[in-house]
Amino acid sequence: MDKILILSWNVSPEIFRLGGFSLRYYSVAFMLAILAAYMVLDRVFRRERVPPGTLDRLLVYMVTGTLLGARLGHCLFYEAAYYKTHPWEIFLPVAFHNGQIEFTGYEGLASHGAAIGMLLAAWRFSIKYRLSLTWILDRLAIIVPLAGSLIRIGNFFNAEIIGVPSTLPWAVIFTRVDAQPRHPAQLYEAFCYALIFCWQRYRYYQAPRPGQLFGSLLLLVFTTRFCIEFVKENQVAFENGHLLNMGQILSLPLVFLGIYFLKFYKVYGER
Template sequence: MGSPVFSYIHWHPDPELFRIGGLGVRYYSLLFAAGIIIAYLLLKKSLLQQKIPVAVLDKLLIYVVIGTFLGARLGHCLFYEPGYYLHHPLEIFIPWSSTTEGIRFTGYQGLASHGAALGILLSAWIYARKYHFPYMVILDTIAPYIPLAGAVIRLGNLFNSEIIGRPTRVPWAFVFDRVDQVPRHPAQLYESICYFALFLFLYRYSLRKKTTQQKGLLFSLLLTILFSIRFLLEFFKADQEAFEAGMLINMGQLLSLPLIAAGIILLFQRKKLFGA
């Protein structure tokens, strides 16, 4: 027999923490910002401890934040809903829609972490070219803190009752009351916990050598481990889009495979590329 229904965690928080006029402030938005700010502050502290100049960090933050958002937004639109946004291109970047009641602020309905990863890579490359800074040093510098930001952002997905898990009878199952009454894996929590553990691992590993001496190690470990985690945890998630029904592996897993491969190749080619 399965566990009694009352043993499950019924999850039904209002995604909006408060409203300012007609604008709702969501937990997701606050946690997204908090994840980036916490990662930035810890990175700054780490650089100070290593006696590495932090003057460049503020500008790098601007590049990375812009790259993260643009990449995440474009990634969602291109990977998950290309047909819709091909016919509604303005909605890619306009956070409101027109209704019979007037203009309604909707926020951005969809951000993809794989797109965010590509946005970070591109923005860091642009920064490196503009300021003549070693590209791989930048990637190694920020690598431990990316999963920390991701861990906090996944809690925002939990408050939104999105990226929910598959049905299950495990005692810690969540019933997302805003979705249905089916006990499900709290996939957002699984991912948040795993990302936080990866942050601790990479941070501890980063203490062995200065960031400037890592020569791609931290970044290659990040790519390999983070997207391996993502690939495996997708098996616990419900399909995010209708087109994923019946697929052997879903879109998140398909997008993870080339990034895992890139991480493994970089890990074993570091000596050839950087003399590691």
């Protein structure tokens, strides 16, 4: 095994700490994801002469839906047994252990839950402001891979969602986890999502028919997720020994939905 290129990753997830407050790279990556998404959509909305203020209102819906969906998705899909007996910890950034209160932040966000939350938020937004849901989803489909790429970089700094052991020369040793060289699965996803973003942006300027951008987003992102899961460690113990893990099981319906939008979806109304 060529050990020359193997990276030993021991960077602290915290940029700095002041008392009980700490700023993490993941938080910065999440904020950059929102900012980058806003900047790209702002250009799209200006190009299409969307009324001022629409993007700001949409942003509120999307951030709220994403965070709630991601949090609930993690709690229900991955740790349902724990949160069944600790329901207050779903929404409170603290844990109660032996009578002690421990500030934990919101540990645990699931991308599939975020996807569901965004869909529901987009649906609600389309009803309230009388916009085509398909039109909204197609525009969101441009920026979601960009945001996902930045968030996966944040996961890398957190040394979470790690890959299985690997002998490849670009394997990474996450020293906060163990001394085993592993697939940098977070960077695989970040790179793939960045490529998907470039493709989605290119396709947008080709003026595809309604539903095509959203369909290609679902097909490309969740096929990528399904495949990369094979080189990831399982996130929770109940996945061990199963042919497919939870991430792959949740990806399959979204892949099929993407195929539906690409091949069979027909629009019955416009924005």
